[in-house]
Amino acid sequence: MRGISMRKLAGMAGVSAMTVSRALRGAEGVGEEVRERILKLAREAGYPIPMTAQRPMSKLWGVMCVLGVSGEDGGDQFHSRIFEGMKAGAKECGSEVLKYSGPDTLWPLVVARRQVDGVVIVRGNERTPHPPFPSPVPSVFIFTGPEDADIVTVDHFASCRALGLAVARQGHRRAGYLGPETAISRERLAGFRTGMESLGGQVDPGCICLMKDAGNRESARTLTDMLVGSCGSVDELKRRVTALMVYNDFMAAAVVERLSELGVKVPDQMSIAGFDDAAPSWYWGPRIATVALPLEEIGAEAARFVYWRITHPDAPARRLVLATRVVEGASVAAVPGR
Structure with a gap:
């Protein structure tokens, strides 16, 4: 009988439950240091470890590409926070992030040649152009994307x-x-x-x-x-x-x-x-x-999503909707006499 849940194990390891699942299944997309930490904690907690945990899938590039991340007027923290989250999520998966800033309607050569594990496209609205879909490698869109695409967004x-x-x-x-x-x-x-x-x-x-x-x-x-x-x-x-x-x-x-x-x-x-x-x-x-908006988490989940898609190539397209919250601010004041 399990003495600990996967979610609790993920909290102890400081990673997502998705990453714990990949590590325990021996799936690619988990850094060796992270994998070993998860396996060590699992053994100590008495969590069942499948035989496949020590047999990762074929080697990947360890690099993912991101499109649509840019700054404006030197003061755009929106994209920078998404990118920071993406880097954290990619690191958790044993990967690095390559930012691309070329033409919006063409896949970078590293994507076209399949020299990266996957690609994330930040697309603020339906008017934002993007390269032809489906892509040559697993892809995840942020906020909005084609009908059959994997998407991380908010309501x-x-x-x-x-x-x-x-x-x-x-x-x-x-x-x-x-x-x-x-x-x-x-x-x-x-x-x-x-x-x-x-x-x-x-x-x-x-x-x-x-x-x-x-x-x-x-x-x-x-x-x-x-x-x-x-x-x-x-x-x-x-x-x-x-x-x-x-x-x-x-x-x-x-x-x-x-x-x-x-x-x-x-x-x-x-x-x-x-x-x-x-x-x-x-x-x-x-x-x-x-x-x-949980901008860092949106970026991190998009990176994790790429590696989930690598191990689930035939699964239906998924739409991950993250929670938001209202933040009070001094720019809204009560109407006098209300």
């Missing part, structure tokens, strides 16, 4: 519904939304709207501004000007809504920046909420209220 609708509830609980009953014209953006908008409506609030249709390919600092500032223009004036904007949700924290920071230039104080005159908990290093304003 955008449910996450933003929780954010909408949090904003509404501060007394806000009229809000707007700024973001790119993408499926994920509309999913976040729908969730935020549902959360607001749950407490009697609403997202003003006239204060929703979507723009194709929006995502950088300048586009967020442009969206802010578009919103003010659609309302006719800054004063009319403040009359119509008391809060704005912005697609992500990078853009939210730029919106706060532009509103300040227009004489709108955040959060005294306008509350701002974001998404992802990855504000840029250049941001100077109040802590952004947001939905925190």
